[in-house]
Amino acid sequence: MVKIKKLNRKITEKELKQFEKKNKIRLTEKYKDFLLKWNRGSPEPCLFDISKDQGTSVLNVFNGIDAQYDDLEEVIDIYEFRLPEGFIPIADDPSGNAICLGTKVPYYDHIYFWDHEQESETPDDMSNMYFLASDIDAFLNMLYEDDES
Template sequence: MPTDGRAETGVEFVSEEGPVSVHELNELERRLGVELPSDYRSFLLRRNGGRVHDNDLATPEGEEIGIAVVSFLSLGSEGGDSMDEFLGVYSGRYPEELLPVAEAAGGNLILIRVEEGREGEIYFWDHEQEGDEEPVWENLTLLAPSFDQFMEALVPYVD
């Protein structure tokens, strides 16, 4: 793991939780009845969530698109940035094939698809466009085909 607070992409982490164990990951998968994509599992084993400095998501051509991560959710912690907290607050508001992995700016979410055959896709969930009664796909935007590719697209915000 980098010791200067930077992720593999150059986005700087300003805080992070203690390491998560393989046992904790296996327990989460058992409890949720899903299998986490391997690149996301690796991320959690290296860096169990954490808050990040100002950032933006960039297209493969380098164009910033105005979606920023506030913090990556952590396992085994309590409080505002824990996955359990987000599962409790947001459960039933996004399609069940998805799992929250990060808080985006503006009270939105970054979700990972855990549905077999399409696992690993990363989506932006816009809370202002969510369905009134049931979760909808219309307020979701596909950001990347995998967690690693999503992380590669995060860049420091430049004013």
């Protein structure tokens, strides 16, 4: 079971609705539940598999609403024209890659890995996006520890 080291204050449903309205985003129910419970944090365990070809990565930290560091709104602004439309960066790895949530059909609720080293000049190019899980809960269940330590 994943534990999240809380790094930010709790938020309210009202703040969450204000965030969605201000940023014109419809967050998924499971992701909203995650934000209401944790609102930013570092998971333990933190390793996840990207794909057979891409290998493994480490989840550094989940972004949060109204956070001093790793603020979800600021990170969304940074990646606005870099990610395909309908994705927001909900976390990152130590190499500058993003773990993304699909906020529009057909990717709604799905979690993807965005590889910045394969970034395209065309933001809607999905060639550097790797499907990880059907939703945030399934993604959290994928995280594992390094057995070699």
